[in-house]
Amino acid sequence: MTDGGAAPARVYAEPISPWWSTGRLRFVAILLAVTAFYAVSWHLAQVSPSKLASGLPKMASWARKAWPPATDELPVLLRRAAETVAMAAIGTTAAALLALPVCALAARNVTPSMAVYYPVRWFLNALRGIDSFVFALLFVAAVGLGPFAGMLGVALHTWGSTAKLWAEAIENVPPGPLEAASATGASRVKVLSFALLPDVAPSMVSVVLFWWEFNVRASTVLGVVGAGGIGQELKNSMDLLDFPRLLTIILIILVMVTVIDHLSQLLRRRLE
């Protein structure tokens, strides 16, 4: 008899794994692969703490020079900020309008045929895969400098993203109400508009608000490639090393993005 407690009635077999077991070997292999990945990434990213150490005092001196922020050009800068918000708003709205007819084709449960579904999905993925910054770069070359190029860039990228998220919202709708509505003998258009739309409309609006908010943030950099908005002023100031003006611009961006974020969140919360 053993010393601790009652002897168990039977001995239960447990799996024994030797040190060379496949599980352990796999663990070591994964560890090595991850380490190698970070080592290569560290090299490729040219990480250099010493450069950061020598660069930080430079930034600190800029910060000192930047105070107080410049206010003489405030009206112009505010106008540029408004351009950014407008370009995001119109771009997002155009994207939503374009996404509306496409999203039903890209949703498995309502698409008329898989022969339509797959090409539409590929197309949307392509739009999503190219950032609005890249589109803006192309449009600046095609339609010239200014916020219109930025708006087009925002619209194309957001089109793909919005349609994909909408299609996913449609796919998550319970099939029962749709089945019940079509069982009354109603046509497809009637069923979709009457039984599907009320279910997905709130999440569709929520998606659009999210992308508007996201695009306001993303649009602040579009000016760097000449696609209008506050980003253009940001780049000018940086090129001229005009730090008080730069600080003003950064503060405007911060206030603008915070206000839009809160507004969008407020609206989205009211949708439920």
Added chain:
Amino acid sequence: MSPPGNGGTAIRAEGLVKTYGHDVRAVADVSFAVAPGEFVAVLGPSGAGKTTLFRCLTGLTRPDGGSVSMHGRELGRLHGRALRSARREIALIFQQFNLIRRLSAVQNVLAGRLAVVPTWRVLLRRFAAPDRQLALSCLDRVGMLDRAYARADQLSGGQQQRVAIARALAQEATVILADEPVASLDPESAASVLETLRAVAAAGVAVIASLHQVHLAMSYADRIVALRAGRIVEDAPVGRVDAQAIERIYERNGEAA
């Protein structure tokens, strides 16, 4: 709205056969007819073929053999417009109610009018006054008028199922097929739903409901049709179904009678 009233047949199944795969006979040679105003309860253990029978009756599943006819018109021979208009006379009631949750009760009842309302009215959600009045009167008939403007997802299960019955009435269906209409309801709600179905039948609609509880079938239906292994093993008015017959339906390994 007006009950057919003639003593004929609302829906008739003849020699229905449905086989899944090579040898799974879900429904084997099922024939029965239901008259307007009759409330038939379909009983049977799980896997007896109740759901397949219902799917064949509604046309969601095409039977391998046999036929279904509505008021003398065989559904298998109808196409296009004629088939749609025949289907319109069959309304479905589901176990999970299947209301559009964000719409009000009365809008859900108006869904029963979708097939006949012009598309632009559906798109703009502007139903004509007669349709709206009809929807309200249907809600009145199922005792849900006071909740007409409540959102569907704020109603209890039993209330939602009564709204679904009102939707069937708004569809002006002459046959209501209810697949397990009370299976997910508490006893009190189940009673009110079956009461409503009985009242609807009394007004001239043929009601066919599959039920799990024998006592509910016995107290609300006019007639029992029992399935076992895809065949009808009992088809009799409630008054003539006794305890022995019930045992036969559910007995574990007896042969079908």
